[in-house]
Amino acid sequence: MADEVKHFHVTYNNIHNLIRKCTPKIGAEFNPDLLVAIGGGGFFPARVMRTFLRGATENKTLQIQAIGLSLYEPVDGATEEQIGQEVIRTQWLGADAGKMLVGKRVLIVDEVDDTRKTLSYALSELKKDVEVEISSRPESEREALRAATKFGIFVVHNKRKPKLAELPKNTPYYAGEEVDDVWLDYPWESTNIEEHDRLAELDQSSK
Ligand SMILES: O=P(O)(O)OC[C@H]1O[C@H](OP(=O)(O)OP(=O)(O)O)[C@H](O)[C@@H]1O
Numbered sequence: 423m424a425d426e427v428k429h430f431h432v433t434y435n436n437i438h439n440l441i442r443k444c445t446p447k448i449g450a451e452f453n454p455d456l457l458v459a460i461g462g463g464g465f466f467p468a469r470v471m472r473t474f475l476r477g478a479t480e481n482k483t484l485q486i487q488a489i490g491l492s493l494y495e496p497v498d499g500a501t502e503e504q505i506g507q508e509v510i511r512t513q514w515l516g517a518d519a520g521k522m523l524v525g526k527r528v529l530i531v532d533e534v535d536d537t538r539k540t541l542s543y544a545l546s547e548l549k550k551d552v553e554v555e556i557s558s559r560p561e562s563e564r565e566a567l568r569a570a571t572k573f574g575i576f577v578v579h580n581k582r583k584p585k586l587a588e589l590p591k592n593t594p595y596y597a598g599e600e601v602d603d604v605w606l607d608y609p610w611e612s613t614n615i616e617e618h619d620r621l622a623e624l625d626q627s628s629k
Pocket residue numbers: 460461462463464491492493494495532533534535536537538539540541
């Protein structure tokens with residue numbers, strides 16, 4: 423049967439350059455002081471973003487924390503029904519999650535915003551961790567801590583399509599590129615990077 427989904431191959435250099443272009447704005451406007459990468463796809467973008475944020479944020483070397491979320495990949499314990507429907511946690515920040523986040527400007531990083539379920543889940547769960555931490559602090563400090571804790575989002579690609587989950591309206595949101603609802607082939611999924619890059623060139627020329 424013919425594969426009807428349009429594929430688009432993305433190279434490491436494409437991703438690097440999209441992040442390079444976007445980061446000065448993110449540094450100037452959101453000025454993160456912590457990155458939370460959603461693995462696996464958010465790991466490489468977060469690391470590249472840290473390089474460019476150094477220049478954009480007075481040479482701070484930002485920490486990258488990692489969470490593991492999976493919507494489409496079979497993970498231990500996930501049933502067939504859950505894959506593509508529910509976001510499954512495969513890794514989280516640990517017992518000190520709230521302490522790590524409170525009072526910070528936290529940029530959540532992922533490679534793609536597809537249905538938005540993953541980002542929505544990540545944001546709401548991280549906010550819950552912050553609330554748990556805030557509730558352990560003296561009441562007189564809570565409002566200030568809440569106000570000082572900010573979450574923003576960066577994705578390399580945002581797919582233009584109806585989303586199945588929403589983000590709070592005031593959430594700072596940055597996308598390296600808005601793309602059609604195509605199947606994006608990322609380089610880290612390839613076992614033959616030269617062939618991948620060759621296909622990417624073909625995709626570019628037929629754009
Ligand atoms: O917008 P959504 O529809 O929620 O999809 C986006 C998520 O899906 C992919 O993760 P996947 O579950 O495939 O795991 P991976 O990052 O480990 O490949 C991708 O890395 C995003 O995290």
